Amino acid sequence: MVENSNSSEWRTVGHEIVIGALTNHIMSGRLRHAYLFSGPPSIGKSTLATDFAKAICCTDNLGIPCGVCRPCRLISASKHPDVVEINPNTSGKSIMRERLSVDDIRSAIYRFTLNPVELNRRVAIINNFETASKLASDAILKTLEEPPGETIFIISTDNAASLAETILSRCVVFRLNPIPFTVVEKALINSWGANDQKARFLARISGGRIGWAIRLLSDxxxxxxxxxxxxxxxxxxxxxxxxxxxxxxxxxxxxxxxxxxxxxxxxxxxxxxxxxxxxxxxxxxxxxxxxxxxxxxxxxxxxxxxxxxxxxxxxxxxxxxxxxxxxxxxxxxxxxxxxxxxx
Ligand SMILES: [Zn+2]
Missing domain, CATH: 1.20.272 (Zinc Finger, Delta Prime; domain 3)
Structure with missing residues (x-):
């Protein structure tokens, strides 16, 4: 059987071209300060962000996540001291909403001013950036304008159109598309144990949104x-x-x-x-x-x-x-x- 070269440790399903470009950035020493993954919900953007963080920090230095070294394992468990992940919190009494909190972002930015503990750089993963308040967004923009030390930001958003041009212009932007049905179907069978019939049905109704297909399968x-x-x-x-x-x-x-x-x-x-x-x-x-x-x-x-x-x-x-x-x-x-x- 011919394995897709170097792809086995990426937990991301699909998005091969983007993965290829990211590996290339790492291996050619052209890593930039900020990356933005934009695309519809549940197509694997935050999984890709975590994979990319691992690939950057992996001790194998091959531009891919080995999945077993200390940085790879700690990042998987959200426990690496030099990698911070910020997600929206649910708040609101009468009207529920999920937001990236300015406090979470400020405390992460503060950590970036300190020296890294284990690596020679820090990595920040910020998911669902479209939910950032104006204050939170301004705090990130200020940091992107004057990045503290060797920090790499990996930002994902369901809606790049909602972001300020000043933020977009400071990021390497990758626009991600829904994954082909057949790729979702295969992943549901091979990685999530779905039977053929269910995998085919869920892949189709998910419209290529792998994260949603997995939720449909398990719940x-x-x-x-x-x-x-x-x-x-x-x-x-x-x-x-x-x-x-x-x-x-x-x-x-x-x-x-x-x-x-x-x-x-x-x-x-x-x-x-x-x-x-x-x-x-x-x-x-x-x-x-x-x-x-x-x-x-x-x-x-x-x-x-x-x-x-x-x-x-x-x-x-x-x-x-x-x-x-x-x-x-x-x-x-x-x-x-x-x-x-x-x-
Ligand atoms: Zn590794």
Whole structure:
């Protein structure tokens, strides 16, 4: 069997071109101060960030994570003294939201001013940067402008468009795409023990978002949630404005959940578009809702479907940019077309 060269210790699934470029940066001594991985949720950005940190710090010095040396193991366990990982915290009483806290970022920045303990540099992994408050974002920008010592920042975000140009311009930006269905399917079988049939189904409905496919595999509730949300989406099409606004009000109470719901909607409407444009098109991803998707595609013209997709994408961006959630969702509700009930 021919193994994919040097890829066996990367836990990241797919993204081979980006991995190749990162290895190249390490091996050619061209490491930069800041990297940004941007792309849709759950496609493996934070796994890639951790893998990259390991590859940088690995004692093998081959530009890949060996997975067994002390730095590789400590980074895997989030316990390396010179590698700090910052994730958003959930907060909020009436409206739940996940945010990168300015305190977490400031305490990490303080640590960067001290000498590294074990390595000759420090690495900071910052996930979901789109959730950073203005204060947190400014603190990072200031640090990127004057990086303390030998520090490398590895930042990931679901939405590069929400980041200030001043931050983007200081990072090497890699835009990541969803992973091909077949790659997700193979990973679910080989690394997560899924049977062939389940792997094929989950890979397809995940739309190439490996992290979500793994959650669907390990947690039946995630699959039920998806069904609930898709049925709500279908019902919404025949609801009046009052019913739609009531739904918007429910969604706005948890901004992160709203963003995830809209990601599901986007995949759904992409399927409606595929179905509408007819033959010779790629297969739809929500295969278990084929009948409903075809029905809706038949009721609407392509322009209306395209406009709905655009409206959903714009709302996703607005929510990530911390726009007024109620307003953004109500505007979206008015842009979603009306289709008479399926039943
Ligand atoms: Zn190693």
């Amino acid at each position: 039946d509730k995630t699959l039920e949630d998806r069904s609930t949300k898709l049925i709500e989406l279908i019902n919404l099409l025949s609801l009046s404005r009052v019913g739609r606004f009531a739904y918007a009000d429910k969604l706005r109470k948890d901004r992160q959940q709203a963003v995830k719901t809209l990601a599901l909607w986007e995949g759904w409407w992409r399927d409606v578009m595929i179905s509408s444009t007819g033959a010779n098109s790629p297969e739809i991803s929500n295969v278990d809702y084929k009948t409903e998707i075809h029905f809706i595609a038949e009721q609407l013209d392509t322009t209306k479907i395209a406009n709905t997709l655009l409206a959903i994408r714009k709302t996703q961006k607005d929510l990530q940019k911390n726009a007024n959630a109620r307003l953004a969702l109500e505007v979206l509700m008015l842009q979603i077309p009306t289709v008479s009930s399926l039943s």
